[in-house]
Amino acid sequence: MGIKSGFRSTLGAGLLVLAVTPLSAQEARVDDRWADLSKCELSAGGGRLTASALCGTLTVPENPAEPDGRQLELAFAVKQARASTVLADPIVFLAGGPGQSARDALPIMQAALHELNRERDLIFLDQRGTGGSNALECSFDDQGELWLQPDWAELNEQLKACLAEWDAQVEFYTTTQAAADLDALREAYGFERLNLVGGSYGTRLAQVYLRNYPDRVRTVVLDGVVPTRLALGSEHAMMLDRALEKVFEDCRETADCAEAFPQLSEAFAELKARYRDNARDIVVTHPRTGQGIDLPFNREVLASALRFLAYNPETQMMIPYLVHEAARTGSPERLASQAMIVTDRMNDMIAIGLNFSVGCSEDWPVWPEQNDQSETLLGNSMTEVYAQVCEWWPAGEAPADFHEPFDSDVPVLLLSGELDPVTPPTYGNEAAAQFSNSRHLIADGRGHIVMTNPCMSSIATQFVREASVDDLEVECMERIGHEPFFLDLLGPAP
Incomplete structure (x- = not known):
């Protein structure tokens, strides 16, 4: 060296x-x-x-x-x-x-x-x-929207194209x-x-x-x-729901928040039910270009929006307002706009090939067999994407004791x-x-x-x-x- x-x-x-x-x-x-x-x-x-x-x-x-x-x-x-x-x-x-x-x-x-x-x-x-x-790194078409509205089949195909271009043996x-x-x-x-x-x-x-x-x-x-x-990723859906419910609980225990946004958990449940099998066409302004983006707002967009807003303590505090507004008015544009601001910052942060090199080598081989999280906001999306990509990804071998305490x-x-x-x-x-x-x-x-x-x-x-x-x-x-x-x-x- x-x-x-x-x-x-x-x-x-x-x-x-x-x-x-x-x-x-x-x-x-x-x-x-x-x-x-x-x-x-x-x-x-x-x-x-x-x-x-x-x-x-x-x-x-x-x-x-x-x-x-x-x-x-x-x-x-x-x-x-x-x-x-x-x-x-x-x-x-x-x-x-x-x-x-x-x-x-x-x-x-x-x-x-x-x-x-x-x-x-x-x-x-x-x-x-x-x-x-x-x-x-893999430069996806419409990369900002990909984070907000994941299309796993499209991501899978673009990853294959990127793998062919990388000068790397990704199993290492x-x-x-x-x-x-x-x-x-x-x-x-x-x-x-x-x-x-x-x-x-x-x-x-x-x-x-x-x-x-x-x-x-x-x-x-x-x-x-x-x-x-x-197995990193296998519990993301459950942990997101846990965090959101804790934010709603804190709102209920804060007088001005509870008064402004009553029955927040019910509003959240209503949103999940409304967009489970339905989509609403909305226009969202891109935070950098200022251009309007046509976006079908569905359960996947709702999940991505709330997931990325939930990471940061400042953006977490917007969630009650945004959930209440989207449920009360039936207009999720502001929720999607705030989420796009957050996700736009993520575009250049993650080398997604490394994400799958690690995940397919270390996590997918020990992924829980009984892992149905369909009732959560994120659902089974993490399982679905890893199942698609890891089927063909050139995975390395993790040591036998890798996951042993x-x-x-x-x-x-x-x-x-x-x-x-x-x-x-x-x-x-x-x-x-x-x-x-x-x-x-x-x-x-x-x-x-x-x-x-x-x-x-x-x-x-x-x-x-x-x-x-x-x-x-x-x-x-x-x-x-x-x-x-x-x-x-x-x-x-x-």
Whole structure:
């Protein structure tokens, strides 16, 4: 393997041979930490957030059994520590999806990791198949509408076309191989141990790394926990319904929301029944182009709309207003418009080929046989799409113990959002029971991923610095709750 300087095509592309001096467990000299990397600017949220970093690439074999065969260049970014003396156990952020770029998350996560970045470097390695690491991206026709109105048969056919075009053996794009890539980066720079911070699917990658390289991990933070045994995606429908009902319950217990939107659960049930086998033709304005888009609003669109609105605590608070309006007036245009704003931001976030490389290799082989969720909002859509794609996808093999629980002496901090629609607190409880040296914290009123909340960030900072789940200062969590509900178009209630 080798290290290569540069960030995509904008920086130098000459291969460098490094003589890496192992770092002590305590500190590294500032002048020789990342001398081979180049300055770069990263952005997220359509350019609304930016960050300066150092960027480079790591060269690894695509097929681990053929070390001299086809090579991959894995892109990574480093946010250098600000102190003059730097601790030699960096923070590694592991992104979600599967399919998200870790480097794309740097401008977002740098605030949550700011205090830890004082004395530790932050590393963001794009998992193979994402971002700048031979991304398995597929440009679908009408991509924005695809997220909102999934056509699984069309997606299936377009995926086949993309697979034929990718220069990749996708069976080697798995979580186990991603963990091996991360360890190759660790070894290349001589780090003895890493501190792992995983979000959503990144919590699976963190756990796989911990299982496979236990002596190389100092601490683990799992935010939005994917339990070891879970076939990821198989319970999405049930968890979405759970989160929505919890939002409705919170509305009923908030006086102004309950008054504005009475009988919210009944309105939700009415919407599901109304669009179960029927569609209404509506026109939705595209948030970027301003063009009107003809959209048949049916159960699939309703499910996609509410699903993506349910991820974020701010957009969650729009749901009672939007559900009430759509049920009372029979006009779901505003609900669809808000959902399109959210889904439009997702278009460039997920390398969908990596999603299926992971899912068909690791999850579909253990998918529950009795998994009828037809009575939920999402229904059996996850089962249907995986059944279609995994029938022909070149899947890799997961280790026999991949979904078997395991324990570790490494301290593990587990974080969950009370209203998380995909990785609920019950998953965190399950993982906490698995790891004997762990603590699980649930943030009231929060959705998917909670470490961006200043209180939760401060707790994670203390945990990593002390490498202990004992005596954490969690009093600030008493002030966390859901955001104010939207009562009208003027915005949230004061």
